[in-house]
Amino acid sequence: MKYDFKAIESKWQKIWEEKQTFRAENDYTKPKYYALVEFPYPSGQGLHVGHPRPYTALDIVSRKRRLEGYNVLYPMGWDAFGLPTENYAMKNHIHPEIVTAQNVARFKQQIQSLGLSFDWSREINTTDPAYYKWTQWIFLQLFKHGLAYKSEMNVNWCTSCKVVLANEEVVNGVCERCGGEVVHKVKSQWMLKITEYAQRLIDDLEDVDYIDRVKVSQKNWIGRSTGAEVNFKTTAGDTLTVYTTRPDTLFGATYMVISPEHPMIREKADLIKNMDEITAYQEAAAKKSDFERSEIAKDKTGVEIQGIRAINPVNEKEIPIFISDYVLMSYGTGAIMAVPAHDTSDYDFAKAFNLPIIEVVAGGDIEKEAFTDCATGVMVNSGMLNGLSVEEAKKKIIAWLEENGIGHPKVNFKLRDWVFSRQRYWGEPIPIVHCEKCGFVPIPEEELPLMLPELESFEPTDDGQSPLSKLDSFVNTTCPCCGGPAKRETDTMPQWAGSSWYFLRYCDPNNVSALAAKEALDYWMPVDWYNGGMEHTTLHLLYSRFWHKFLYDIGVVSCKEPYAKRTSHGMILGENGEKMSKSRGNVVNPDDVVNEYGADTMRLYEMFIGDFEKAAPWKDTSLRGCKRFLDRVWNLQDIVCEGDTYSQKLESSIHKTIKKVSEDIENLKFNTAIAAMMALLNDIQDAGSLTKADYRTLLILLNPFAPHITEELYEQLGFGGMLNEQSWPSYDEAKCKAATVEIVLQVNGKIKAKAEIDANASKEEMALLAKENDKMKQAMEGKQIVKEIVVPGKLVNFVVR
RNA sequence: GCGAAGGUGGCGGAAUGGCAUACGCGCUAGCUUGAGGUGCUAGUGUCGGAUUCGAUGUGUGGGUUCAAAUCCCAUCCUUCGCACCA
Numbered sequence: 001m002k003y004d005f006k007a008i009e010s011k012w013q014k015i016w017e018e019k020q021t022f023r024a025e026n027d028y029t030k031p032k033y034y035a036l037v038e039f040p041y042p043s044g045q046g047l048h049v050g051h052p053r054p055y056t057a058l059d060i061v062s063r064k065r066r067l068e069g070y071n072v073l074y075p076m077g078w079d080a081f082g083l084p085t086e087n088y089a090m091k092n093h094i095h096p097e098i099v100t101a102q103n104v105a106r107f108k109q110q111i112q113s114l115g116l117s118f119d120w121s122r123e124i125n126t127t128d129p130a131y132y133k134w135t136q137w138i139f140l141q142l143f144k145h146g147l148a149y150k151s152e153m154n155v156n157w158c159t160s161c162k163v164v165l166a167n168e169e170v171v172n173g174v175c176e177r178c179g180g181e182v183v184h185k186v187k188s189q190w191m192l193k194i195t196e197y198a199q200r201l202i203d204d205l206e207d208v209d210y211i212d213r214v215k216v217s218q219k220n221w222i223g224r225s226t227g228a229e230v231n232f233k234t235t236a237g238d239t240l241t242v243y244t245t246r247p248d249t250l251f252g253a254t255y256m257v258i259s260p261e262h263p264m265i266r267e268k269a270d271l272i273k274n275m276d277e278i279t280a281y282q283e284a285a286a287k288k289s290d291f292e293r294s295e296i297a298k299d300k301t302g303v304e305i306q307g308i309r310a311i312n313p314v315n316e317k318e319i320p321i322f323i324s325d326y327v328l329m330s331y332g333t334g335a336i337m338a339v340p341a342h343d344t345s346d347y348d349f350a351k352a353f354n355l356p357i358i359e360v361v362a363g364g365d366i367e368k369e370a371f372t373d374c375a376t377g378v379m380v381n382s383g384m385l386n387g388l389s390v391e392e393a394k395k396k397i398i399a400w401l402e403e404n405g406i407g408h409p410k411v412n413f414k415l416r417d418w419v420f421s422r423q424r425y426w427g428e429p430i431p432i433v434h435c436e437k438c439g440f441v442p443i444p445e446e447e448l449p450l451m452l453p454e455l456e457s458f459e460p461t462d463d464g465q466s467p468l469s470k471l472d473s474f475v476n477t478t479c480p481c482c483g484g485p486a487k488r489e490t491d492t493m494p495q496w497a498g499s500s501w502y503f504l505r506y507c508d509p510n511n512v513s514a515l516a517a518k519e520a521l522d523y524w525m526p527v528d529w530y531n532g533g534m535e536h537t538t539l540h541l542l543y544s545r546f547w548h549k550f551l552y553d554i555g556v557v558s559c560k561e562p563y564a565k566r567t568s569h570g571m572i573l574g575e576n577g578e579k580m581s582k583s584r585g586n587v588v589n590p591d592d593v594v595n596e597y598g599a600d601t602m603r604l605y606e607m608f609i610g611d612f613e614k615a616a617p618w619k620d621t622s623l624r625g626c627k628r629f630l631d632r633v634w635n636l637q638d639i640v641c642e643g644d645t646y647s648q649k650l651e652s653s654i655h656k657t658i659k660k661v662s663e664d665i666e667n668l669k670f671n672t673a674i675a676a677m678m679a680l681l682n683d684i685q686d687a688g689s690l691t692k693a694d695y696r697t698l699l700i701l702l703n704p705f706a707p708h709i710t711e712e713l714y715e716q717l718g719f720g721g722m723l724n725e726q727s728w729p730s731y732d733e734a735k736c737k738a739a740t741v742e743i744v745l746q747v748n749g750k751i752k753a754k755a756e757i758d759a760n761a762s763k764e765e766m767a768l769l770a771k772e773n774d775k776m777k778q779a780m781e782g783k784q785i786v787k788e789i790v791v792p793g794k795l796v797n798f799v800v801r
Numbered sequence: 802g803c804g805a806a807g808g809u810g811g812c813g814g815a816a817u818g819g820c821a822u823a824c825g826c827g828c829u830a831g832c833u834u835g836a837g838g839u840g841c842u843a844g845u846g847u848c849g850g851a852u853u854c855g856a857u858g859u860g861u862g863g864g865u866u867c868a869a870a871u872c873c874c875a876u877c878c879u880u881c882g883c884a885c886c887a
Contacts, residue, residue: 213882621812743820
């Protein structure tokens with residue numbers, strides 16, 4: 001009989017559905033395993049061949065865990081709020097809710113055709129009011145704890161989407177989504193104080209098992225630095241505070257630079273003699289987008305403030321103050337002391353403006369470039385610091401600054417608070433009203449969910465107001481606090497809101513009185529293994545860790561970190577090695593692959609394509625190789641014979657393969673796990689026959705990768721029961737070795753011969769064998785052995801002279 | 802500029818001090834099939850000798866070692882991330 005993958009796959013998918021085979025049990029006494037993949041945004045394009053790569057990988061892990069006896073939770077859902085759906089709805093005059101439902105239906109059908117073992121009884125959708133009720137609830141808790149606030153902010157504004165973007169959403173100066181120009185705009189925005197958690201978000205990375213590159217980029221993004229704040233008196237009689245990571249170089253500070261937005265300029269305007277010039281520079285800087293600012297990064301621009309000078313506290317010298325857009329108001333104090341001899345940007349600026357450069361750390365050549373090395377330099381021209389190392393000097397100067405009330409140690413972060421408002425329709429309404437008398441008031445929790453109202457048109461207004469602002473019946477309300485007239489917040493939450501806690505909802509998806517029962521959370525959390533894209537490292541991953549830590553602080557969850565382990569997959573590229581996209585014409589549709597080759601071949605190929613963590617180009621011909629492998633596994637039926645033990649010829653091969661496959665799955669080495677099973681198949685065909693026991697083990701090993709064909713063969717061979725109810729096979733380390741091994745015989749490190757020997761042969765036996773070998777004798781003719789190296793089971797090497 | 806990952810056959814990739822190229826694709830030859838994106842067998846890094854041989858070979862140049870794709874130093878290139886963060 002031929003391998004009819006279509007019939008087999010639909011048969012088993014139906015059986016699994018009827019039997020609820022992959023339903024996670026609410027039996028909290030069993031050992032649990034929570035495997036998670038990022039839930040997709042159900043776009044109009046349908047599933048991409050990139051989606052199944054991580055889904056299949058953790059499906060393999062989940063299926064293996066079930067065979068190992070765990071109660072496994074492997075859920076799926078839809079991150080369905082967002083701009084593309086809204087834009088599509090606007091263009092085609094369909095309600096986003098309808099578009100979302102259509103897209104979800106298509107995605108679900110496509111995902112189900114792959115035979116992934118998701119527990120569909122726990123499916124969630126972020127646009128479901130029963131779900132976003134709890135997104136809003138979390139927001140209210142953040143508000144009540146002072147972590148959500150509204151503030152006038154200089155924000156990133158996408159001119160094409162007409163929407164505010166978080167810093168994380170601005171990529172190369174343009175909008176991450178549409179590529180539109182991003183400019184700065186001052187707007188009143190809801191903000192979340194993620195910065196309050198900056199230190200913990202770094203510290204707690206110690207306790208989790210994330211791949212290194214994820215930890216590194218999170219740390220870089222949070223950007224912790226240590227240094228000092230130093231107060232400089234000015235000739236205007238006030239104080240300017242700067243932040244520096246190099247207080248040791250204070251004696252080399254020859255000028256000061258403040259940001260164009262620094263408040264001092266307004267405050268001391270009457271003392272500034274060149275105000276026109278300053279204002280012109282400020283205006284030019286304000287107009288520039290971040291992209292333009294960084295494009296011209298190499299050429300330093302600025303204006304000296306005439307009329308006010310700063311006084312260096314260590315030597316009482318007056319130094320000039322400049323404004324320049326290379327100093328950002330949003331970091332540190334918006335003012336720096338410039339030490340051109342030991343900072344690259346200051347060096348460039350000093351060269352451009354012909355300012356003095358004083359060396360205070362010896363060891364470099366400041367004629368040529370700034371000397372920034374902290375490890376080797378020795379302090380010079382620095383009064384009391386002379387002769388000290390940089391590290392010693394830092395300590396000493398900070399102590400001196402503190403003693404004299406001039407400064408103190410300070411930690412700074414690059415991380416900014418999270419801009420949380422979007423002027424859009426298709427998102428969670430922010431559950432706050434504004435009352436003239438009471439200010440911002442949260443709506444009572446029992447009124448949640450605050451439903452997204454029906455609208456005629458989803459267009460944002462030209463002045464950047466949310467579409468909801470056009471609906472008076474929504475906007476006008478009464479204050480929950482005083483009962484007077486009040487207006488609702490009309491901005492909605494960003495797409496990242498719903499995905500910041502979704503892993504908690506899976507634990508108890510239908511709970512109406514809490515985001516999930518405490519008992520369920522305590523049992524399932526933390527997620528044991530979370531796999532997702534590297535592109536989410538600084539957005540979703542950081543945001544969700546922040547929310548989780550907050551929920552931990554208020555007692556909702558019992559673990560500090562949401563994910564015990566995080567891994568990441570590489571992208572699947574087009575056949576030409578470029579990113580798959582419609583415009584490049586290299587898109588592969590997963591439906592076509594499933595139709596032509598079957599889900600099992602598709603799954604196998606997605607895992608065999610290369611190193612899971614690296615990008616790999618799609619190749620149709622290699623797909624055929626995987627189909628061939630399954631055909632050959634199917635055809636083993638022709639040579640199988642009775643027998644409930646492993647056949648002698650294959651025993652060590654089978655033990656070796658169990659070990660290899662078991663270990664490789666845990667280490668993301670799916671490609672070599674498959675290669676090992678292919679090698680076993682080659683061994684079986686060399687042997688000419690196999691027992692049922694041999695076959696059975698091969699089927700169980702292959703089951704997580706190709707669940708349909710293995711389940712079918714298991715039934716046809718009459719083993720009884722379903723394969724997914726069996727146990728993962730174990731191996732015997734001793735039996736992984738063959739009885740005899742081939743060893744290599746070398747003279748001076750060059751291979752001269754090979755020989756069979758008992759696998760447990762002693763070093764002496766091996767050396768003797770080598771000495772008696774004709775080719776070895778020939779190679780050593782007339783020479784003296786000066787050293788014998790014997791590696792058991794591997795090689796013998798004689799060093800001769 | 803800073804940070805991370807990487808550079809191995811015609812291709813995807815194995816090998817983390819001990820037989821370089823496992824496994825798969827492709828290709829060559831033979832058999833099979835006889836309307837095929839079929840099946841089987843043998844071969845397939847390079848150069849030279851042509852049966853069972855010799856040399857050479859993991860970006861480049863040095864080094865450590867009996868032994869290096871693997872460890873160390875230098876250098877070039879590719880990809881990704883961050884980018885005036887004081």
